[in-house]
Structure formats: C-alpha cells, structure tokens
Amino acid sequence: MASISALGGHVDASALRHLTLKDSAEEIVRRALLSGSMKPGEIYSANSLSAQLGVSNSPTREAMMALAGKGLLEVVRNRGFRVVEMSDRDKQEVYDLRLLIEVEAVRRVAAAGVDQSEALVLKNLTEKTIETAGTEDMLEYLEADQAFHCHLVGLLGNRRWLAIVENLRDQSRITGSYHLKERGMLMSSAEEHRGIIEAVLAGDDRRAAELMTRHLDYARPDSGTA
Known part of the structure; x- marks a missing residue:
C-alpha cells in the first residue's frame, strides 16, 4: 500500500477549519494529485489518509469516492484507490x-x-x-x-x-x-x-x-x- 506522506506539505492546515471534513480531505487529495505526490498505478488507502489528517475514515472515504466520481481516482475493490492513468x-x-x-x-x-x-x-x-x-x-x-x-x-x-x-x-x-x-x-x-x-x-x-x-x-x- 503506497504512502501518502507528501500530502501535508502542500496544504495550509488553517483551510481545514473553513471546510467540512469531507471537503477538506477532498481538497488535500486533489492537490496531491495535481502536485504528482500521488503516483499513477499506486494503491492509496482511505484509512491511511484518515490517520494522517486525524479524522474518521468516513469523510475521507467519501472524499476519495467523490474524486473517483470525477474521474481522478478509481476504486480498487477491497484495497483502496488508484490514481487514474490518462491514456x-x-x-x-x-x-x-x-x-x-x-x-x-x-x-x-x-x-x-x-x-x-x-x-x-x-x-x-x-x-x-x-x-x-x-x-x-x-x-x-x-x-x-x-x-x-x-x-x-x-x-x-x-x-x-x-x-x-x-x-x-x-x-x-x-x-x-x-x-x-x-x-x-x-x-x-x-x-x-x-x-x-x-x-x-x-x-x-x-x-x-x-x-x-x-x-x-x-x-x-x-x-x-x-
């Protein structure tokens, strides 16, 4: 399971106070996708991200599902989420x-x-x-x-x-x-x-x-x- 340790370096933590937990997590993951710190082909766990952000698993999973719905992540059954590789x-x-x-x-x-x-x-x-x-x-x-x-x-x-x-x-x-x-x-x-x-x-x-x-x-x- 790939690490998402690079996520926090690009995010202003104060922004989390102005968004819902789900929206905060979604923005953090989106920025990680844009920055390239999340790599195509790697599997990422909602549990790992939840632990990093100090929030429950539910809003984090909702955020990653929302990004999957937008075509940025894809669900890997029973494993987590993978960054979409654009052909x-x-x-x-x-x-x-x-x-x-x-x-x-x-x-x-x-x-x-x-x-x-x-x-x-x-x-x-x-x-x-x-x-x-x-x-x-x-x-x-x-x-x-x-x-x-x-x-x-x-x-x-x-x-x-x-x-x-x-x-x-x-x-x-x-x-x-x-x-x-x-x-x-x-x-x-x-x-x-x-x-x-x-x-x-x-x-x-x-x-x-x-x-x-x-x-x-x-x-x-x-x-x-x-």
Missing part, C-alpha cells in the same frame, strides 16, 4: 471537450460584457498567475491558473457549465502540468491570460475565443507538450 485517447477526449466547452464559455462572457468590478477581479487574477509563474512553484501556479479560468467561466452564471470545466481542467492536469516548466513555457502561458482578458473586456468575442483556443494548445496530446 493518449483520454487526453484527446478531454482536450476536445475543453475546446467545445471552455472556449465557448469565454466567447459568451466576452459577448455579454463584463462590469468594472469583475474586470478588476479578472485583472488581479491575471497578475496573480503571472506572479506565481515567476516563483516556479507549480502547485501554486496550477491553483492560481485554475482560479483565473474558473472565475472567468463562472461569469456565465451557469453552475453546471462551471463544474464541467473545473472537472475537465483537473482531469487534464492529474500528476501535474510540469511540461510547461520543463519546456520553459510557464511564464509565456501565464502571460497569455492578459491577451484573453483584454479581448474579453473589449467585448471582442471572436478574438477572445481565438486566443483561448491557442492558449489550450499546450493540452493537445499531439502538441509535444501534453
């Missing part, structure tokens, strides 16, 4: 759906227009992604990147659409998007957010969709960067 076909399916759903969401936000208060939030989130890219802390960058894109999509006011985008983005980044850092593309990817937001705030929906499509190119399985 090239899996990656292609996720990429195709993101092109259809995430790009269209950004286009619609641009077409609808964004008020000044939300424009300021988007600009701040943009600069946060660039700031974290400069530190080269991949886990913090991935979280800042997620906050930027999900806030943008969230402006549609469609909770189900947002949930689908959040899930697709997590599926595309299981075990970390470290190819961006390894290929020296992290900062350039972060800086692309500025162009996307400029197009959105200008109400140029065609340009926003074009830039968002280009931005997602890093996730294309045959791009050499996925």
